[in-house]
Amino acid sequence: MNVQRVANTRIFARRLDVSHQAIAYQMEFSAAEDLAMILPIPVIPGSREDAVKFINLEDYSTFFDDLDSAFPRPKSLGRGAPAAGSIVPSETLKVQSVGSFEASFVPSSADFRRLDKRFRIEPETWNKIPDYSDYGFAVFKLKRGDHEVHPMALRFPSRHPDKLFFPTVHIHDGEVHAKEEFDHEIYCQVDRPGMFAMTKWEESPGIAKTSCKVDKSQNLLKADAHLHRRRLKGMLDNKDIILGTA
Known part of the structure; x- marks a missing residue:
């Protein structure tokens, strides 16, 4: 696919309870044709096709701007840059309308054959990343052109009760x-201070409700918890960030 530019990628994560995690994702991009944003997610193996809930943040397009505003700016800084189910699957994957884009949950890499071929990544690609052999995949279908899409968000049953995945x-x-x-x-909220090892993270001086419209966040944000931020810049190891316990 002819992707001309990806920039200003911002990700938020929070554990919602012992079994579920939420992710919000936003980026700017330019593309000459329709494309897909594919997010591998560590769902509980065997999760059904309805296990992932997509969250519509079309009415809170400034979600990440508000997160950013929670942190002091001593100087001008740029923003950041982009298992088989337990039931017999239907022939095609369900497509959901989520604000200005469409989304599907792909339960396993083998199920990409049931997705529109324009948005597939072939199994051989996923085989290059063995850790994804039993992951699920959230697929957001994006329109060609020059865009900053409103935040894409979802909640999923996480296999890691003591970790936070980005x-x-x-x-x-x-x-x-x-x-x-x-x-x-990347941004996050944690329920308890010291819950995760966060030596590389900044902590906001105030709690979320002082800078964010918590009532518009579809329960992504916890009003009385602080925010944390980490910048990832330069040539780095191409891997997911998994925040573990302290």
């Missing part, structure tokens, strides 16, 4: 490189 692996034109150019900002 989908940051880059795959371009079916190739997986050991290192890639990163220009990301």
Whole structure:
């Protein structure tokens, strides 16, 4: 696919309960044709096709701007840069309308054959990343042109009750490189101070409700919790970020 530019990728993650995690994702991009944003997610193996809930943030397009505003700016800084189910599957995957784009949950890499061929990544590509052999995949179908889409968001049943997952692996034109150019900002909230090892993270001086419209976040944000931010810049290992316990 002819993707001309991807920039200003921003990701938010929070554990919602012992079984579920939420992710929000936004980027700017230019493309000459329709394309797909594919986010591998560590769902509980065997999750059904309805296990992932997509969240419509069309009415809160400034979600990430508000997260950014929670942190002091001593100087001008740029933003960051982009298992088989337990039931017999239907022939085609369900497509959901989520604000200005369409989304599908692909339960396993083998199920990509049931997705529109324009938006598939062939199984051989996923085989280059063995960790994804039993992951599920959230697929957002995006229109060609020059865009900053409103945040894409979802909640999913996570296999990691004590970890927080950020989908940051880059795959371009079916190739997986050991290192890639990163220009990301990632954000999170944690329920308890000291819950995760966060030595590389900034903490907001105030709680979320002082800078964010929590009532418009579809329960993604916890009003009385602080925010944390980390910048990923430069040529880095091409892997997902998994925040573990302290």
